Amino acid sequence: MNRHHPHHDVIVAGAGPVGLFLACELALAGCSVLVLEQAAQADAPMKRLPFGIRGLSAPSVEALARRGLLEQLEVPRRLKHPFGDPARMPAPPARRQIGHFAGLPFFDEDIERARWTRRLPGSLDTSMLSEMAELESVLAHRAQALGVTIRRGAAIAGVEQDAGGVTVRAGGELADGGMTYSETLRAGWLVGCDGARSTVRKLGGFDFAGTEPEFTGYSAQVDLADPERLPPGRTLTATGMFFQSQPGFLVMQEFDGGAGHGATPPTLEQVQAVLRRVSGTDVGVSALHAASTWTDRARQATRYRRGRVLLAGDAAHIHAPLGGQGLNLGLGDAMNLGWKLAATVQGRAPDGLLDTYEAERHPPGARVLDWSRAQVALMRPDPGARALSAIVRELLQTRDGATHVAGRIWGVDTRVDLGEKADAHPLAGYSVPRFELEDGRRVDDLLRDGRGLLLDFGGDAGLAGLASGYAERVDYVAGPAREQLGISALLVRPDGIVAWAGDDEGCPAGAEPALARWFTPL
Structure with missing residues (x-):
């Protein structure tokens, strides 16, 4: 079936959190938006707890609050422990761990929050646990309420742009089980939020520069034939690391140069073989319920815009999911781009406004990639990395070290380079403090x-x-x-x-x- 649809202001490729949040921002400003998502169904096991757990940093928490979305998330309020029943976990340590760098913990009592002088009484949490499935659901409902059309099961097959807009060819099986279709769509702009394997990035001719992986990561929910062979918590080994949050919920890293990562989920046999190699045991896997792989490949688009095609989220930058930086980086892209692209669409943007998107978002993307690379360097299973890791562990146990790393991970110290004069106000470029007016409004x-x-x-x-x-x-x-x-x-x-x-x-x-x-x- 061939179909043709009317012109949209913006087509967003990808219905993950970044694409949906961007669609919300555009629609809030009055743009007509179509979201195309290749997957036919929104739900997936890896988006639900415990593997769907995601940490939201301060800028993301603030962005969601400023659009009235934070209060709609129930998981952060009811999630007392990130991996379910605390009774099934080992006894908590005497000091309260509140984060990590390359698996090395830092603790709440070591963080000197008084240094963060822009945070007022009543400020929102610096970090918050959320669930990917719920976040996507809340954003999807918000987008539809604002008039956004979301079409699932729609894979992009072609992109052509000219001076007046972008033509997109899409096709696939409709999410409601309908017939296979193809369609030609026309929009003023196209934004690729379609993930690490972004079709928009490839068809748009963007360069994607960076470094190749050192390890393959595995997330797997399994039944173990002999669970007593694996200790709980994080265990470093001669070939990598494995982490068992609760029986059968595993995260593994094998330093194999990324050889185990593929487009399809790993099989039971593959998961068992990797687990045995990494753990050094002959533990057996009797059932595999869900699994995925990932790597520490670190790449970034050299440009975030080519003509009328732009990139955001994982389509613009990929790295190891260490410390939960990827989602927050992508939500920051969407928040930054949405109002600027909307003003451009509607002909009310000052000269050069859209160019500030790349200027402001490319540098923090590069910093996060280096932050990820630094963690991988500490996690290598070799004597040099182990020695360096011991030093970093000591630094994280100091107030200066813990406060610095926490501020970076939680985005508390994030400042946008506005290109202002050196005498600009010290607050310029920072997220606005949570001022409360005397009438109670924030x-x-x-x-x-x-x-x-x-x-x-x-x-x-x-x-x-x-x-x-x-x-x-x-x-x-x-x-x-x-x-x-x-x-x-x-x-x-x-x-x-x-x-x-x-x-x-x-x-x-x-x-x-x-x-x-x-x-x-x-």
């Missing part, structure tokens, strides 16, 4: 509609007059806050990033160029 509430925000604690008449010229783009809110950090006013972009801040009353002169840079006047 910044989260004021950013729900995805517009810019000019927050004026002093009620300056000049700022009010300036804001009136941007009333269709920026909300002006005046009133004192319970804690103002010495700031009299600030401009916040739709993605929650502080674009400008002023320390003195009567500062419309400083706000005017910032408004003009990020928004167009009426």
Whole structure:
């Protein structure tokens, strides 16, 4: 069956969290969005607990809160232990582990949170556990409520772009079990959020540079014939590592150069063979319920945009899933890109606005890839890595070491390079603190509609007059806050990033160029 569909503003390839979040951001700004997803069904065993567990860092937690989505997630509220029944786990250590770097723990009491001076009383958690399946479900419902069309079982087979838009050929089996179909779609823009094997990236001609893998990782739910042969927790071995969170739930790493990774899930025989090699035992696997493989391949698109085709999430950058950085990096891409692409689609973007997406998101992607590579270097099963690992373990037991690593992993210290002058306000480029106005409203509430925000604690008449010229783009809110950090006013972009801040009353002169840079006047 051949079908033709009307023009869309944006086609998003991929209905994972990044693609769905981007679709929500675009639709919130008034764009017509079509999401194409190759998989016919949304649900999959590896998206559910325990393998579907994902850590959300501070920027992701804040982004979801600012769109009213965080409160819809039930798993973070009820998840008392990431792997189910704590009674089935070994006794907890005397000190509370709160994270790790390359499997090396850091502890809550070693983190000096007072150094994070931008975090106000009432700030959201710096990290939060979530489930991939629930996150996708919440985002999908939100997208559909905003008018986004989601078509599953639709694989992209061709991409052609011209000066006026992008033509996409797609086909497959409909998710409702309908007949095989093919269709030609037309949109102004195409964004590839279709994962590590991104078809959009390949068809769009993007370069994908980086390093090849050193190991194959395995996540598997199995029945063990003799479970007593494997200890719980994390065990380093001569060929890699295995981690048993609870009986039968395994994560393994074998330093084989990535040879075990393939497009199809591993078989029972493969999982058993790897487990025996890594553990050095003859443990038996009597049943395999679910399994997947992954590697530490670290690659990044050299450009995030080619004409009218853009990349976000794993389509733009891949690395080992160590420390849960990938999902957060992708959600950050979506939050950054959504309002900029929407403004471009609607012809209200200042010159160069869309170019700032790559300029702002490529550097943090490169940093995360190096962060991942550093962890792999510590995890190698050789004497040099073991010696270095012992030193890093000691550093993580210091307040400086634990605070630095926690701040990096949780994104607390993340700052967007706005390309500003050296004398720009110290808060510019950071996520806006969770200011609470004296009337009880928080910044989260004021950013729900995805517009810019000019927050004026002093009620300056000049700022009010300036804001009136941007009333269709920026909300002006005046009133004192319970804690103002010495700031009299600030401009916040739709993605929650502080674009400008002023320390003195009567500062419309400083706000005017910032408004003009990020928004167009009426």
